[in-house]
Amino acid sequence: MTSVAMQIFWPFGLFITMLFIIGIYCVLVTYNLVRALIGIELLIKAVTLLIIVVGYVSGHKALTQSLVITMIVIEAVVITIAVGVVLGIHKHKRSLDTRMIRELKG
Amino acid sequence: MNMVILIVLVMAALWTVMTRSLIRSAIGLALTSAILTIIMFRLDSPLAAVFELSVCAGLISVLFVSTISLTHALTREEILKHMKERLHRFWFLPLIIVVAGIVLSFLSFKLNIKLPAPETEKDVRQVMWNLRHLDIVGQIIILLTGAFGVVILFKEKVKK
Secondary structure (H helix, E strand, C coil), X not given: XXXXXXXXXXXXXXXXXXXXXXXXXXXXXXXXXXXXHHHHHHHHHHHHHHHHHHHHHHCCHHHHHHHHHHHHHHHHHHHHHHHHHHHHHHHHHCCCEHHHCCCCCC | CHHHHHHXXXXXXXXXXXXXXXXXXXXXXHHHHHHHHHHHHHCCCHHHHHHHHHHHHHHHHHHHHXXXXXXXXXXXXXXXHHHHHHHHHHCHHHHHHHHHHHHHHHCXXXXXXXXXXXXXXXXXXXXXXXXXXXXXXXXXXXXXXXXXXXXXXXXXCCCC
């Protein structure tokens, strides 16, 4: 990677790492299912930004944009299904606390 | 200018995680998406930015807000109990972020990665429909899977 490309990439890389840490911390520490999903969303946002920045630096903007669009579609579907599962759990347990969900009986 | 936007992005993400109310968290996530959209526009990726704004800042936020309103609200006692717990669990996060920021800003990596030659196709549509057409098929399959998944998840039991 040339020094110019590195100079462009590095500040973004730093903040992407921070965003990733925030997402991982949220997923690891929270007991609330909705907040865990929000943490996953933040992780996906960090990856999205990374792909866009890499495309900008390497000059493959069109390819990275198409990858990001695919990623956004997958993200939306995953969150929709996850929200459905969370609502199903809430219907059965009347709680979103992960400490209350200890059995896998259907 | 990019630095300012990136700082605002991380602040919005921190607020999303740290705030007590789930609704505020969902709004914070929408705000983070909107700021990410601005960064994408600045990095010459307008089509991805439009998708990010409409799907992530719009649709997914609506999904989260609807989920939060469909689940029951906590009582005052539960909120007070959760507040104390949350403070114990989350006060590390700003500290970790500041330390990580300082450490990473002093590091200077020299990556010896050979960048590929610049692309020949400049148009996203060309890439999507000619080069990555299998992705489109995958997207259709995933969308259909999602639709069937939602149908199965919210299926009402037939009363006999």
